[in-house]
Amino acid sequence: MTESVPEVVAAPLPADAGAAHAGAALAGAASESATATTPEGAAAADRAGNAAGRAARNRGRRGGKDRGGRNPEGAPAAAQAPAPQRVHPALEQLAGLYPHLFGAVFRPLKRGIFQDLLAAHPELFEREALKVALGIHTRSTRYLQTVAAGEQRHDLQGQPVEAMAPEHVHHALLEVYRRRKNQKGRPTEDLLPKLRNRMIAAFEASGLTREAYTELVVGRDVAANAILEEAFAEWAARNAKAEALLRAFEASGSTLEQFADMYGMDPRSTGQQLERARKLAAAKAAPQADGGAAG
Template identity: 85%
Template sequence: MSADSSSPSPAPASADAAATGAGRARRGGKRQRPRNPAPAATTPDAAPGVAKAPRTPHPVLEQLAGLYPHLFGAVFRPLKRGIFQDLLAAHPDAFEREALKVALGIHTRSTRYLQAVAAGEQRHDLQGQPVEAMAPEHVHHALLEVYRRRKNQKGRPTEDLLPKLRNRIIAAFEASGLTREAYTELVVGRDDAANAILEEAFAEWAARNAKAEALLRAFEASGSTLEQFADMYGMDPRSTGQQLERARKLAAAAQGNPSASTPAV
């Protein structure tokens, strides 16, 4: 027997090849037992999902929450500009400069902090006293950032957040007391999508104004009381009164009455 005849035959590459090999063995006069099939590959059960451990707060932020719970505690308050220097001056030996800078950066980029800014809250000093109005552009950009984060949040139910965002932009714009042109100059940037949302909000704001003005003209022509007028058109008296007051303020602003508290125009 040659060395070649003693070497084992290679295993068939497929089921069809295995059947052909078995037939050849039978024709040779000796039936070969089929090899035991290899056991099916088993995949171990996937480990159950392990909940992510909560993020460990930055140690300096924990320290700040202990010192100033009214600013860094359960409720976040917008911080006055220059709070970094105020903290170093108040606690010269408590904080390492770079660590404090990093901690404040984490804090002011957090969603909870941005929500406070987006709400238009005033900036606060270390004593928790409001000392400075929030700049309109800071409110606007915080609104956009909170919207982006909510929109991209995993597992969030499908919801159109744009109408709420437009409403909040309108409210922030009116609270600023600026003209449309001045507000636009402050907040418009390079983000075309954000700029488009602003234009949509302005269009909705203009439509509301036109509706309120038309309602005021109809009310004045009717000679009715507010309750009678609202009942005539199937409207809520309270909502109708708010729209009429809005229209009166717009009219006063158009006439240049400085004593009128007017929506931004």
């Protein structure tokens, strides 16, 4: 089995509490949607609501008997708290053996890490248990965050050995966004601007053309594809603004400080935009130079 980063996780099996919370939120949202989309579901929801109301009133009438935070059976309310989620035994072993990969800080794993682990510890890990443990680990939100950051893949010694594929970065960005968006109790916040900014950064870091990048990452998810198009539109607008700024700067004959002061701009951010425009101009000129040399 060759370990790979899941592109879009439909049913996450998180290793960390944050991922478990996000997985529960996704499941809950799906359940609510399924119930409310049909007349039968709506009627069932009404009956459930009426039953819940009667139960609440009954508990209120018994309030005198059940004071002190105890449930009807007399057990303390604190005893009803859910038990903490247990970590898979193989993951505990991996964290002890390779804390630089599975410990407090996660690192993206090289492809083929499953075979490497079996070869390094033939007597320690049962094949299927290790497969399940790695699946839980690589679908956890913490792991996906490292992939979304574009970190390189690492071997068992913790050495970076392979660049993360652009499509894996892109799909990890989308999955982390979905989990955060559906996380219960999260403050109302528009996460799309941050997602688009990170998509732009991931695209620029890939070094690919827009066409090549699109061919790699676009899938069947219409909503995800639409977000990518919005990110490309923002990227194009930034480029146009930077190019216009460079033309104005070159025509002014001023120094950077003078130019920024003239337009009430921050010299540092102005310099960054000018550098961006110069890189864009160089990238556009490169294919033309190659074509001329070939001719």
